[in-house]
Amino acid sequence: MIEFAQVTASYDDDLAVLHDVSFTINDGDFVAFVGTNGAGKSTTMRLINGLLKPSAGEVLIDKMPTTQLKTSELARKMGFLFQNPDRQICCNTVREELLFGFSVQGEVGQAELDRVDALIEQFGFNPDDEPYLLNRGTRQLLALASIIVMEPPVVILDEPTTGLDYRECEKVMGIVRQLNEGGTTVVMVCHDMEVVGDFAQRVIAMTAGQVVADGPTFEVLRNSEVLKAAHILPPQITEISLALNQNCAQLPLPIAQANTVDEMVCALVDVEKGGF
Amino acid sequence: MAKFLEYVPGNSILHRLNPSVKLVCAVLFAIACFVCSNLVFLLIMLALALTLALSSGFGRETAGLCKAVFAFSLILALVILLTTPNGVELIALPWGYIGTGSLLAACTVVVRLMAAAIPLFLVFYATKMTDITNSAVKQLHVPYKYAFTFTSTVHFIPVFMNDMSAIMEAQTARGVEFDTSNIIKKIRLMVPLCVPLLVSSVRKTNSAAIAAEVRGFNLRTRKSGYKDYPIGLLDGMALGVCVLIVVAAFVVSLMA
Numbered sequence: 411m412i413e414f415a416q417v418t419a420s421y422d423d424d425l426a427v428l429h430d431v432s433f434t435i436n437d438g439d440f441v442a443f444v445g446t447n448g449a450g451k452s453t454t455m456r457l458i459n460g461l462l463k464p465s466a467g468e469v470l471i472d473k474m475p476t477t478q479l480k481t482s483e484l485a486r487k488m489g490f491l492f493q494n495p496d497r498q499i500c501c502n503t504v505r506e507e508l509l510f511g512f513s514v515q516g517e518v519g520q521a522e523l524d525r526v527d528a529l530i531e532q533f534g535f536n537p538d539d540e541p542y543l544l545n546r547g548t549r550q551l552l553a554l555a556s557i558i559v560m561e562p563p564v565v566i567l568d569e570p571t572t573g574l575d576y577r578e579c580e581k582v583m584g585i586v587r588q589l590n591e592g593g594t595t596v597v598m599v600c601h602d603m604e605v606v607g608d609f610a611q612r613v614i615a616m617t618a619g620q621v622v623a624d625g626p627t628f629e630v631l632r633n634s635e636v637l638k639a640a641h642i643l644p645p646q647i648t649e650i651s652l653a654l655n656q657n658c659a660q661l662p663l664p665i666a667q668a669n670t671v672d673e674m675v676c677a678l679v680d681v682e683k684g685g686f
Numbered sequence: 687m688a689k690f691l692e693y694v695p696g697n698s699i700l701h702r703l704n705p706s707v708k709l710v711c712a713v714l715f716a717i718a719c720f721v722c723s724n725l726v727f728l729l730i731m732l733a734l735a736l737t738l739a740l741s742s743g744f745g746r747e748t749a750g751l752c753k754a755v756f757a758f759s760l761i762l763a764l765v766i767l768l769t770t771p772n773g774v775e776l777i778a779l780p781w782g783y784i785g786t787g788s789l790l791a792a793c794t795v796v797v798r799l800m801a802a803a804i805p806l807f808l809v810f811y812a813t814k815m816t817d818i819t820n821s822a823v824k825q826l827h828v829p830y831k832y833a834f835t836f837t838s839t840v841h842f843i844p845v846f847m848n849d850m851s852a853i854m855e856a857q858t859a860r861g862v863e864f865d866t867s868n869i870i871k872k873i874r875l876m877v878p879l880c881v882p883l884l885v886s887s888v889r890k891t892n893s894a895a896i897a898a899e900v901r902g903f904n905l906r907t908r909k910s911g912y913k914d915y916p917i918g919l920l921d922g923m924a925l926g927v928c929v930l931i932v933v934a935a936f937v938v939s940l941m942a
Contacts, residue, residue: 459859482858485859485861
């Protein structure tokens with residue numbers, strides 16, 4: 411469990427970038443942090459894995475304050491996927507890269523080798539490929555694989571789909587969904603509201619270092635005040651449904667509340683059939 | 687506090703000086719520090735450099751710089767201390783001794799490096815990179831290609847420092863113990879990080895080179911810059927003072 415209790419944080423004693431932030435993330439949650447650049451999302455991620463310590467308040471990981479834990483210790487509990495995979499990759503082959511986490515924590519046995527082999531097969535990697543010669547999407551996948559191979563209970567993703575094409579994005583997020591379904595807590599920073607709408611169960615919207623909304627994904631993404639405050643555009647279907655709500659007086663409820671293509675199509679078919 | 691070698695806007699005397707004059711003065715100041723080995727003279731030079739830094743509002747930046755240069759010069763001082771037996775013997779070593787002369791030489795190295803480095807670094811804190819480049823091209827007649835290469839090199843130092851710290855953070859998040867207090871262990875752990883740093887550096891410089899090329903880098907001549915950098919009375923005085931300092935350094939060193 412991750413708890414933020416009135417957390418304020420700053421870099422190098424300069425102005426605070428996070429002000430009085432409080433929230434709790436339970437085990438197994440899939441939470442997306444949304445907001446403009448500079449809203450404090452990445453800072454929040456750095457606070458979660460202890461790279462940054464709060465200047466006031468407390469960040470608790472399983473009831474333990476991060477001020478008492480080293481980031482390298484926290485690495486056993488949480489995997490962190492950075493925006494730029496090149497900062498994470500440091501080995502000469504894909505296999506070595508996947509084994510790196512185990513070697514750092516001093517536990518490379520047959521079980522770990524098997525885990526790496528299974529993941530190589532799942533991701534479709536060539537184990538002898540040189541990581542730096544892979545394309546951007548595959549490097550991002552490799553960075554993700556090198557984290558999930560350690561099977562951490564929490565995975566933090568800082569803009570995991572940046573620079574990926576649709577196919578690569580689907581692949582990365584599909585794997586993340588599988589992890590979450592298996593019980594892993596997923597905390598994600600994302601600017602792509604389609605991805606947020608499709609995958610996250612809960613959204614925390616931030617602006618100017620403060621939380622402006624925290625709730626189920628579409629509850630937050632349908633709140634026009636929150637959208638305005640956090641300068642975010644909802645997924646297209648939600649946007650259509652919100653626009654219809656605004657312009658049609660007697661809109662059937664399923665259309666008014668549709669958030670996904672499936673929901674919208676079903677609602678429209680029902681309307682066409684005269685169900686409303 | 688400004689980042690390492692990052693320009694800080696201001697209106698101090700140092701800010702107002704001509705960029706080329708600042709560069710030449712800093713070089714003359716460094717020459718004077720290396721010409722003379724008199725510790726008192728070097729201490730005066732260090733005091734002058736610190737006064738200049740404080741009067742220009744770079745106290746915190748200079749303190750950080752002094753710390754870094756001090757740490758580096760301590761290594762040199764230690765080597766001198768252990769390998770230059772000179773003066774009255776203070777501590778006997780299996781291969782020689784540490785004497786009063788060795789101690790003086792070690793102190794001289796530390797003070798010299800700090801005094802010589804401060805004005806050079808102040809130039810970058812008080813001048814925009816583009817002004818240094820354009821002024822060097824216009825007034826010192828340095829070919830643009832070389833002036834740009836020089837300023838780009840300096841410009842990339844903080845960029846690479848940021849990269850290195852981001853890479854270290856990423857590796858710490860994977861469980862590498864960079865947050866250990868054991869310096870030896872930390873240095874040993876840093877060696878494999880040269881790979882990602884090298885890769886990101888080569889990628890960045892390659893991108894920068896291509897970007898410059900497609901924007902007509904090779905078409906640029908001395909006349910391409912629109913801004914003029916006139917040399918005024920203040921610049922003349924600064925140059926005069928620095929020339930006098932160099933002469934004084936030669937005189938002191940000849941007298942010794």
